[in-house]
Amino acid sequence: MSAVIQNCGFCIVQVQRLHSQNKALMGLGVSDTDIRELDISANLALRNLICNNTHLNILDVSQHKNLNILRCENSPLAYLNLGNNENLTELNKTDSTVNLDVVGSSFNIKEAYKGIDPNNMTMISGGDLDKETGIVSHYQVGTPIVYKYDCGTSGNGKETMQVTLHLNVKKGDSLITLNKELSKTYDGQPIELNETDLTVKGSSKPITILYEEKREDSWVKLNSAPREVGTYRVKISVGEDEYYHSAEIVKEFEITEVGTAVPHEVPPTGDMNSIGFNIGILLISAGAIVYSMKRNNKKRKV
Known part of the structure; x- marks a missing residue:
């Protein structure tokens, strides 16, 4: 059983739904469409996959050991994962050119393209790659990043592809x-x-x-x-x-100011032997409370 996706949004959605439910699907064609994502994880019986001239950025057929024919020319693939498939005897692919929006002076390619393996990337020009984290840095605005990707093996031996990554660098916030x-x-x-x-x-x-x-x-x-x-x-x-x-x-x-004080007036509290004392409180900025006493020599009226 085979399925062909035509270039209309409704058709793409409908056929994607159908092929994802059909585990016995043996052939799938999506060439010359605007398709951007293709989940074939449930279609392990696939023998033929034709996806030329699409908008696909990633393609993983590493679990499709029955795949004999794969054609993925002129699609902007950031990576292609074949796994090790000796049954894949007809492979048509081309080096790809990809556009990517990034913010600032670095980005994580593992976040940009789900499933990509930085260990399979060999940087040729345009930037540096930390293979452990996936962080790409030291690129220049207007200069593309070029890398070679190890795709795995087919019936013809080791397969690689060269990717030219054009960055649309948007300024980030400091x-x-x-x-x-x-x-x-x-x-x-x-x-x-x-x-x-x-x-x-x-x-x-x-x-x-x-x-x-x-x-x-x-x-x-x-x-x-x-x-x-x-x-x-x-x-x-x-x-x-x-x-x-x-x-x-x-x-x-x-x-x-050191020792800045704010006086708080306290009314007289009485006298002692006709000699009164006024008690005031000074609040010192350091937090200590200091009591001051002032003698009042004024005699109490009888």
Whole structure:
């Protein structure tokens, strides 16, 4: 039994549903269609598979040991997995050209193409591959990545294909995180802030740090890190590069006076031998409570 998919959306959906339910299917043709995915995992009886001129990015026939004929020319395959199939005596394939949208300066090819094995990839030009993680990096905008893929073996021996991967690089968002508390009690020393106090993800441009002081209702730019008592804010920014957008964060902080006290009035509590004492409480910024006593020499009226 064979099935042929015609180039219409409804036909593709219907025949995909039918062939996935037909485990005895021996022949399948999807050439010259807009099909982008083909699940033939249930069709292990397949002997003929024709998928020329499609939009397929992946094709795995490693479990189809009965497959005799495979034609997959002019399809944008990122990889082809044949497994080891000595029964596959007629194989027509071509090197492929693939387009891929990525964000930033690296991407995971295992996430881009499910089932691809980085260990079967040999990078030829255009980027670097970490075979353990699948991370591809060090590519340039406008320069394609070229690699050779080990497809397995057919009745004709070892099979490989060359893939040219054109990247549509979209800029990612940069992220700045401040890992230090800047507010402090006055100690005569300027605020210390350097790159080790920051976590920057994304852009590789230099980090810019700008301080401003609050004066009444406006902010005034400072030429150096503040050290005096006052209210301040810092603007930390990183510029846009080839792969990531710029970013900026603003953090407000204070340098407070040592022992800043806020008096709380307490009414007189009485007297002792016609000599009264007024008791007040001073709240010290460090958190301690200090009691003060003031002699009142005014005699009590009789």
